[in-house]
Amino acid sequence: MALKNLYIANVIGSWMKAPKIWKISVLGDAEVGKTSLVNRFVYDTFKDDMESTVESKAYKRKVDGITLMVWDVSIYEEHVDKILRGSKAILVVGDITRKNTLNTMHEIARFLDGYNGIMIFIGNKSDLKYQAEFWKDDLKKLADEYSSPFYFTSAKTGENVDNVFREITMGS
Numbered sequence: 075m076a077l078k079n080l081y082i083a084n085v086i087g088s089w090m091k092a093p094k095i096w097k098i099s100v101l102g103d104a105e106v107g108k109t110s111l112v113n114r115f116v117y118d119t120f121k122d123d124m125e126s127t128v129e130s131k132a133y134k135r136k137v138d139g140i141t142l143m144v145w146d147v148s149i150y151e152e153h154v155d156k157i158l159r160g161s162k163a164i165l166v167v168g169d170i171t172r173k174n175t176l177n178t179m180h181e182i183a184r185f186l187d188g189y190n191g192i193m194i195f196i197g198n199k200s201d202l203k204y205q206a207e208f209w210k211d212d213l214k215k216l217a218d219e220y221s222s223p224f225y226f227t228s229a230k231t232g233e234n235v236d237n238v239f240r241e242i243t244m245g246s
């Protein structure tokens with residue numbers, strides 16, 4: 075084989091073997107549990123005393139042979155557009171115990187208008203169901219508007235957290 079062909083074969087070979095890396099961004103109002111969800115998913119841990127996230131940060135976990143690069147997007151982030159660029163999926167998170175965080179989810183979804191990846195709506199803190207200010211009907215209505223799935227999760231108990239990410243890697 076000519077040297078050039080050998081080179082091309084090598085490049086294509088390593089490209090095919092390269093791990094799949096998918097970017098996922100997590101958005102939502104202050105204190106809805108964005109960092110807690112990421113911590114639960116990546117480290118399987120939970121803390122009651124969380125500090126507010128000042129700087130957006132990426133975390134990695136491999137699922138179904140795919141490396142997920144999960145971006146915990148700070149509410150202070152000035153370059154949201156840049157972070158969202160190339161996201162395979164965007165998680166839009168609200169806190170079920172605060173109705174205003176559902177309004178923020180609506181605003182975020184409007185802001186994302188035209189995004190053609192997977193958008194998933196999440197009502198977090200499902201362990202506090204008895205304090206819920208919004209529930210299934212409200213979240214379903216929002217999700218249906220964007221033909222997107224929705225989940226209720228608890229970063230505290232871990233309920234449904236893995237299922238959200240499975241939704242993304244499913245059928246890959």
Ligand SMILES: Nc1nc2c(ncn2[C@@H]2O[C@H](COP(=O)(O)OP(=O)(O)OP(=O)(O)O)[C@@H](O)[C@H]2O)c(=O)[nH]1
Pocket residue numbers: 102103104105106107108109110111121122123124125126127128148149198199200201202227228229230231
């Ligand atoms: N009961 C309960 N508390 C939660 C859950 N998820 C997060 N929390 C608590 O809610 C508070 C905020 O959680 P964070 O993960 O810091 O929320 P955040 O969206 O990252 O907040 P910012 O970075 O300030 O925007 C913390 O006190 C968490 O312990 C949950 O599923 N259930």
Ligand SMILES: [Mg+2]
Pocket residue numbers: 108109110125126127146
């Ligand atoms: Mg945070």
